Amino acid sequence: MTSVTVLGLGPMGRALAAAFIAAGHPTTVWNRTPGKENGLDATVAGTAAEAIAASPLVVVCVRDYAAAQAILDPGALNGRTLVNTTGGSPAQARELASWAAAHEIGYLDGVIVATTAAIGGPEATLFYSGPADAYEKHRGTLAALGENTTHLGEDPGRAAAFDASLQDMLWTSMSGVVHMFALAEAEHIDAADIAGHAKALLGFFPDLIDLLAGQVAAGHYPGDAGTLEATAATMDHVLSAIRAKNLDNGVLSAARAEVQRAIDAGHGSDGFGRLAARFTGAAGGGAS
Structure with missing residues (x-):
């Protein structure tokens, strides 16, 4: 069984170490603050460099990229594979990968789409990017997560980039959910009474995602399922209700303004997927 080092024992780092241990991988751990390794059947290193030297596969899971760079010893990592599961931007991942390449360190960037409780089980999803040979070499070991x-x-x-795109959808959607509850409360509707109807309304969402993905991929935005002009009218009704209760309308107003810009550019009969072209600066591209 390949030995593994885990740097960083916050809640997620500890979950990663526990999963490797449960799968039978000899595991060495290090954390800046001692004591977080308690209860883990792992070898505890005195320094990050000692921990790195103990294994061919090094997984780092700390607060941010600055914290990761501060503890990564290029000399100790030379010839090893570094898997960085510290959350950050695509640009940060590429910058760290360039640093690793300059020091002859194998590098994979990892994104964890799971709670700490799910790590090691069937519900945990993890994305990796970087050299395919590095991934294939350690694929079996990483499967423990x-x-x-x-x-x-x-x-x-x-x-x-996958993570940022998915999180963009998640948090924009979550903003809509809490705003829905605020408007409902202002209209004397209990959150529990509307929650079930909200979930039923979103039952069409997976199919809608597929529809819009097809439009964006093809650069063709037919309004058969609803035009931007019809969308604008619906948004205006909702904004009227929001403003009547003196609630913040910044998010929906921004979305409504983007729809109007597309309409003003001559795309009122197009479908909602047309907005993706506008966001990327390709407003004139693609046929209706």
Whole structure:
């Protein structure tokens, strides 16, 4: 069994170490603050460099990229594979990958889409990007962290880009959810009464994502399922209700303004997917 080093024993780092240990991998751990290794059947290193030297595969999971760079010893890492599961931007991932390459360190960038409780089980999803040979070499070991692992490509920033894109959808959507509750409360509707109806309304969402993905991929935005002009009218009704209750309308107003810009550019009969072209600066591209 390949030995593994885990740097960083915050809640997620500890979960990663526990999963490797449970799968039978000899595991060495290090954390800046002593004591967090308590209860783990692991070898505890006195320094980050000692921990790195103990294993051919080094997994780092700390607060941010600055913290990761501060503890990564290029001399100790030389000839080893570094898997960075510290959250960050695609640009940061590519920058760290370049640093690793300059020091002859194998590098994979990893993104964890799971709670700490899910790590090591069937519900844990992990994305990796970087050299395919590095991923294949350690694929079996990394499988200890979760059953749903995907190598997204050679670009080291690709996993972080997937994560940022998905998180963009998540938090924009979550903002809409809490705003829904605020408007409902203002209209004397209990959150529990509307929650079930909200979930039913979103039942069409997976199919809608597929529809919009097809439009964006093809650069063709038919309004068969609803035009931007019709969308604008619906948004205006909702904004009227929000303003009547003196609630903040910044998010929906911004979305409504983007729809109007597309309409003003002559795309009122197009579908909602047209906005993706506008966001990327390709407003004139693609046929309706």
